[in-house]
Amino acid sequence: MIPTAQLRPHRPAQPMFYLAPALILLAVFFVAPILVNAVIAFTDMGPNLRVGTLTVENFLRIVQRDARLPLVLMTTLIYVAATLLLFNVGLGALLAIASTAIPDRLGNLFRGLWLLPRMSPAVLYGILWIWIADPSPSGLLTMVTAPLGLPSVNLRNDFPLLLIVLANGVVGASFAMVILTASIRAIPQHLSHAARADGASEWGVLRHVVAPALSAPIRVVTLYQALSLLTTYEYILLITGGGPVYDSTPYALYIYRRAFESGAYGYGAALALGLMAIGVALTLLQWRVSRMHATFAAPKIEIL
Amino acid sequence: MARITLENVSKSWGETQVLQPMNLEIAEGEFVALLGPSGCGKSTTLFLLAGLYAPTGGTIAFDGHSVNRIDTRDRNVGIVFQSYALYPNLTVRQNIAFPLRFKSMPRDEAARRVTEAANLVQIGALLDRRPAQLSGGQQQRVALARALVKEPNVLLLDEPLSNLDATLRTAMRAELKSLQKRLGITTLIVTHDQIEATTMADRVICMNAGAIAQIGSPADLYRRPNDLFVAGFIGSPPMNRLTATASDRRAQIGTTTLALSAGHDGDITLGIRPEDIALVAPEAARLVGEVAVIEPMGREVFYTLSTSAGALNVLEHGETARHALGDRVGLTCKPGLPLVFDEQGRRIADLSVDLSPVALVSAGQLEPQS
Numbered sequence: 001m002i003p004t005a006q007l008r009p010h011r012p013a014q015p016m017f018y019l020a021p022a023l024i025l026l027a028v029f030f031v032a033p034i035l036v037n038a039v040i041a042f043t044d045m046g047p048n049l050r051v052g053t054l055t056v057e058n059f060l061r062i063v064q065r066d067a068r069l070p071l072v073l074m075t076t077l078i079y080v081a082a083t084l085l086l087f088n089v090g091l092g093a094l095l096a097i098a099s100t101a102i103p104d105r106l107g108n109l110f111r112g113l114w115l116l117p118r119m120s121p122a123v124l125y126g127i128l129w130i131w132i133a134d135p136s137p138s139g140l141l142t143m144v145t146a147p148l149g150l151p152s153v154n155l156r157n158d159f160p161l162l163l164i165v166l167a168n169g170v171v172g173a174s175f176a177m178v179i180l181t182a183s184i185r186a187i188p189q190h191l192s193h194a195a196r197a198d199g200a201s202e203w204g205v206l207r208h209v210v211a212p213a214l215s216a217p218i219r220v221v222t223l224y225q226a227l228s229l230l231t232t233y234e235y236i237l238l239i240t241g242g243g244p245v246y247d248s249t250p251y252a253l254y255i256y257r258r259a260f261e262s263g264a265y266g267y268g269a270a271l272a273l274g275l276m277a278i279g280v281a282l283t284l285l286q287w288r289v290s291r292m293h294a295t296f297a298a299p300k301i302e303i304l
Numbered sequence: 305m306a307r308i309t310l311e312n313v314s315k316s317w318g319e320t321q322v323l324q325p326m327n328l329e330i331a332e333g334e335f336v337a338l339l340g341p342s343g344c345g346k347s348t349t350l351f352l353l354a355g356l357y358a359p360t361g362g363t364i365a366f367d368g369h370s371v372n373r374i375d376t377r378d379r380n381v382g383i384v385f386q387s388y389a390l391y392p393n394l395t396v397r398q399n400i401a402f403p404l405r406f407k408s409m410p411r412d413e414a415a416r417r418v419t420e421a422a423n424l425v426q427i428g429a430l431l432d433r434r435p436a437q438l439s440g441g442q443q444q445r446v447a448l449a450r451a452l453v454k455e456p457n458v459l460l461l462d463e464p465l466s467n468l469d470a471t472l473r474t475a476m477r478a479e480l481k482s483l484q485k486r487l488g489i490t491t492l493i494v495t496h497d498q499i500e501a502t503t504m505a506d507r508v509i510c511m512n513a514g515a516i517a518q519i520g521s522p523a524d525l526y527r528r529p530n531d532l533f534v535a536g537f538i539g540s541p542p543m544n545r546l547t548a549t550a551s552d553r554r555a556q557i558g559t560t561t562l563a564l565s566a567g568h569d570g571d572i573t574l575g576i577r578p579e580d581i582a583l584v585a586p587e588a589a590r591l592v593g594e595v596a597v598i599e600p601m602g603r604e605v606f607y608t609l610s611t612s613a614g615a616l617n618v619l620e621h622g623e624t625a626r627h628a629l630g631d632r633v634g635l636t637c638k639p640g641l642p643l644v645f646d647e648q649g650r651r652i653a654d655l656s657v658d659l660s661p662v663a664l665v666s667a668g669q670l671e672p673q674s
Contacts, residue, residue, distance in 0.1 A: 190389035193356050198450065199377040199406030208402070212393040 034276070040269035047263030058270035068246055068254070076250040078161060079168075080229045087169025088225040089218060092176020097210065099177070100184045111181065117171045126238030129167045130156070133239075160240045160248035167235050172228075176221045183217045184210060223286045227279055251275055306366040306457040306490050307332045308353065313362035315348050322348050324515040325362060333488040335481070337505035339495055341537070345514040346494045350460050353492065355379050366457060377406065379458070382451030382489075386463040388443045390435040396422070396446050397431040403454040421449040424483070441472045448480075452487070459484070461493040465500060477503055498538050502526070510534050532649035535575045541606070544581075546574040546613045546642075548657075555657050558612030560591050563658040564644075573649070574657055576642035578606070578619040581635050583627065588661050589634025598625045609633065636661045 041058055043051045062069065095114060099107040117125055132140040133155035142152040155163045187209060195205045233253035236242060242249035242257060249257060252275060259268025308330040315323040323345045330336050338346040351357040352364060355376035363370050371379055382403075390399050400421055404414040422428045425445040435443055444464060451459060464480070465473045481504045484491045495501050501508045502522035510517045510525055510533075518530040529535035535543045548557040550568040555561070557574070586592045593609035593616060600606075605625045607618040616635065620626070627633055637659045644655040 188387060188389065190385040190387050191391065193351075193354075193376075194383065194385060194389035194450075195391075195402075196356065196376045197354060197381060197383040198403035199454070201377065204406065208391065212391070 037269045037272055040266055041273050042270075043266045045265040045269070047265075049265070058267045061267060062270060062274060071246060072249055072251055072254045075161065075246075075248065076230070076252075079165060079248075079250045080226060082161075082165045083169050083172060083229055084222065084226055086165070088172040088229070089176050089222055091169065091173040092221070093180055093214065093218065095173060095177040096180035096184055096214075097206065100181055111174075111177060114174045114177055118174050122234050122238060125167075125171070126235060129163065129235075129239045133163055156240050157244055160244065164236045164240060164248050167239055168229065171235070172225060175225060176218070179217050179221055180214055183214055187213045219286070223283060226282060226286075230275065230279060230282075251278075305332045305488055307368070308458065308490060308492075309363075309365040309368065310349075310353075311363045311365070313349075313352060313359045313364055315345070315352060315357060316360045321360075322514050323352075323360075326516055328509065328516070328519070330490060330492065333490055335484050335491045335493070335504060335506045337493045337495060337501035337508045338511060339498060339501040339508050339537070340511035340517075341496055344511040346496075346511050347462055349511075350383075350462055350492060350494045353458065354381050354383055354460055380454065380456050381458045381460055382454065382456035383460045384444075384447045384451050384462065384464045386466050388435075388440075388447040388467075390443055390446055390450075392435055394434070395431065396427065396433050396435070396438070399435065399446055400431075400449045400453050402450060407454065417453055418449075421453040424452065425449045440467055440469075441476070444468060444476065452489075456489065459489045459491040461491065463495055464493070465495070466497070473500075480504060498540070502538070510537060512537075528651070528653075529575075529643070530651055532573060532575065532645050535643065535645070535651075539577055541578050541617055541619065543575045543577050544616045544642075546576075546616070548572050548574055548613070557591070557657075558614070560612060562590055565656045565658065566654060568644075568652070568655055571647050572652075573645040574642040575645060575651075576616075576637060576659075578617040579604075580637050580641050581616070581618045582637060582661075583607070583618060583620060584634040584636055584661060586632045586634045589636045590659055590662060591635045592632060593635055595627050595629055595631045595633060598627070598629060600625060609635070611635070634661075635659065 042054050042056065044053055044055055044057065045051050095111070099110045101107075102110070134140075135142060135152045135154035135157075137143070137146065137152075139152070141155065145152065153159070191209050192205045195209050200208055230250075231252050233242075233250065233256060236248060236250065236253050237256070240248045242253045246254070251271075255268050255271045255275065258264050258271060308328075310326055310328040312325040312327060313323070314321065314325045326349070338349055340346045348357065352359050355371065355374060359372065364372055366379070391402065394402065397418060400418045401414055404417065409417075418431075419428065422431055425448050427442060427445045427449065430438065430442060430446075435446065438446065444467075448464070461480075465476055468476060477500060480493075484504075493500070493504060502525070505522070507519065508522055508525050509519045512533045518525055518534045520528070525534055525538045529538065529543075532545070536545075546557055548555045548562075548571075550556075550564055550570060550572045552567050552569065553564045555564050555572065555574075591611060591613070593611035595607055596610045596615070597608035598605065599608075600623070602623065603621070605620050605622055607620065607625075607627065609616045609618060618635070639658075639660055640656055642657055642659060644652045644657060646652055
C-alpha cells in the first residue's frame with residue numbers, strides 16, 4: 001500500500017513552457033522573414049539598402065508595366081508542369097513500379113543509382129549538364145551525335161527549357177520513387193494474389209491494386225513537388241543562368257535576378273509576395289480538388 | 305467441380321525445401337482440410353494449387369489435366385484469404401463483381417450473379433458499403449462471395465476463420481460446411497486449428513515439416529494417429545505420453561511393470577487420451593497415481609495425477625470431482641489402449657500395453673466413465 005500523502009499531486013501541464021523553443025524558432029525563421037519581406041515589398045529599397053519612401057509602386061509595376069512577366073509566368077507554367085508530370089511524378093512512379101517488380105537486390109541498386117544526383121553537390125551536377133549540353137566537340141552529346149553524322153546542337157542556347165526540365169527532372173524523380181516504392185511495398189501481398197485469382201493479368205493487378213494504392217501518395221508528391229519546383233532555381237541558375245536572355249527564367253529565378261542582379265530589392269520582395277500567393281492558392285486548390293484531408297485521415301485498411 | 309491430383313509435388317525456395325514430394329488425390333466435391341502448425345507447408349500447398357506459386361517438381365492436375373503451366377487466372381479457383389484481401393477502394397458490390405470483369409459477361413447477368421452470391425452469404429444489404437465500413441465477419445462473407453461469384457471449380461480457403469471471434473467462428477464453421485455441401489465445390493481449407501479441420505472436413509491431411517504426416521477421416525486421426533506428432537496435434541487437451549522401456553513382453557513404466565500384448569524391445573512411448581482413462585480404486589488397477597490438481601470445467605472435471613511414470617491428465621465426466629486432492633487412484637483403460645509408439649515416434653499398430661482393470665474387482669466399477 002502506498003500512503004496517499006506520498007503521491008504527487010496532479011499538476012496542470014504547462015504547454016507554453018515546453019512549446020516556447022519551437023515557437024521562437026518558428027517566429028524567427030518562418031514568420032519574421034515573411035513579415036520583413038512584406039514590409040520591404042512596400043519600399044523602394046535598392047542596392048544601397050536604403051528605404052526612401054513607402055509605396056505601392058512595386059505592385060503597380062508588377063501588374064501594369066513589367067513586360068517580361070507574362071513570358072516568365074508562361075515559362076514557369078511550362079517548366080513546372082512538364083517537370084512535374086514527366087519526371088517528378090511520371091518517371092518517379094515508373095521507377096517505383098519497375099524497381100519493385102524486379103528482384104529486391106537489383107531494385108535497391110537501381111533506386112540507389114537514381115538517388116545519386118540528389119546526393120551530389122548541385123554545382124557538380126550543374127557542371128555535368130553543361131558538359132553534356134556543350135556544342136563544342138568535347139561536349140558529351142556532341143561526342144555521341146557527331147560520329148552519327150548529326151549536326152551539333154547547342155541545348156543551352158536553342159532548347160534551354162528542355163535542358164532545365166531534364167536536369168531538374170532527373171534529380172526530382174527520385175523523391176516520388178522513394179515515396180511510391182514505400183507505398184507499393186505497403187500493399188498487402190494477399191491483395192495482388194486475390195486479384196490474380198480473380199482473373200487479373202499483371203496489367204490488371206497494376207491497374208486495380210497498385211494504382212488505387214498510389215493515388216493518395218501521388219497527390220501528396222504532386223503538391224509537394226509543385227511547390228518545390230515553383231520556389232527553387234539553383235540548377236537553372238547554374239546551368240543556363242536563366243538565359244538566353246530570359247528564355248529559361250521561371251518566376252523564382254526572376255525574383256532572384258530582379259533582386260540581386262538588378263539590385264531592385266523592393267521590387268524583388270513584391271514579386272516574392274506574389275510567388276507566396278501563388279503557392280498558397282495552389283495548395284488550397286489542390287486540397288479542395290483532391291480531397292487531401294482523406295490522405296491525412298486514419299488508414300482504412302485494417303492491419304491484420 | 306474438379307478432381308485434384310498432386311503427383312510428387314515439391315517446393316523449394318532456393319536451398320530450403322519447404323515441401324517434400326507430396327502425393328495427394330482430392331475427389332470431386334470433397335471438403336478436405338490441410339492441418340498443421342505454422343511453417344508446415346500447408347499454405348504453400350494451397351498457393352501451389354492456386355497457381356500463385358509454381359511447384360519445383362511434380363505435377364498438379366485438375367480432372368487429370370496438368371495445370372502446372374496454367375496461370376492462376378485461368379485455373380478458375382476461388383480463394384479466401386486470412387486477411388480477406390478485399391479491395392479497399394471498391395464497394396462490396398464492386399468487390400464481389402471484380403472477378404466477373406475479366407469474363408465477357410452481359411451486365412445484367414453479372415449483376416444477377418453478384419446479388420445471388422451476396423444473398424448466399426447473407427450480405428445482400430451491405431452491397432454499397434466499403435470494406436472499411438464492415439466488421440471482420442462481414443468482410444469474411446464478402447471475400448467468400450467474391451470467391452464464389454465466378455462459380456469456381458475449386459474453392460481454396462486459407463485460414464478463413466482465424467481472424468474471427470470465437471462465437472462467430474463456430475457459426476461460420478457450420479455455415480461454410482453446409483454451403484460447401486450445397487454447392488458441391490471441391491474445397492480445400494488450410495488451418496492450424498484442429499477443431500476447424502475435424503468439424504468441417506470430410507478428410508483431414510495432417511502436415512508436419514513440409515510433409516504429409518497422415519491422411520484420414522477426423523476419427524482416423526483421432527483414434528489411430530500414425531505417429532506422435534499427429535497424436536499430439538489432434539485432440540485437446542492433448543494425448544498423455546509416458547515413456548517406457550520394453551523388453552520382450554514387458555514394459556517398465558516408472559516403478560510399474562505392465563504386460564505387452566506382443567514381444568518388443570527398446571524405448572517406447574505410451575499414448576493415451578485424457579478421456580480414455582478411467583479412475584478406479586487403487587487395488588483394481590495396474591497403474592496408481594495421486595491426485596495433484598483438480599480443475600472442474602463444468603461438464604467435466606480435469607485431473608492432473610502424478611504417477612511414478614510422470615504426470616497424467618484425466619478427463620472425467622461429471623460436474624463435481626469424485627476424488628479429492630492427494631487421493632490415491634487407480635488408472636485403467638479399455639483393451640487396445642494405450643497406443644504404443646516406437647523410438648522414432650511411429651505407432652506400432654498391433655502392440656498394446658495392458659492397463660485393463662485387475663480381475664478381482666467386480667466389472668461394474670471398471671467401465672470407463674465415458
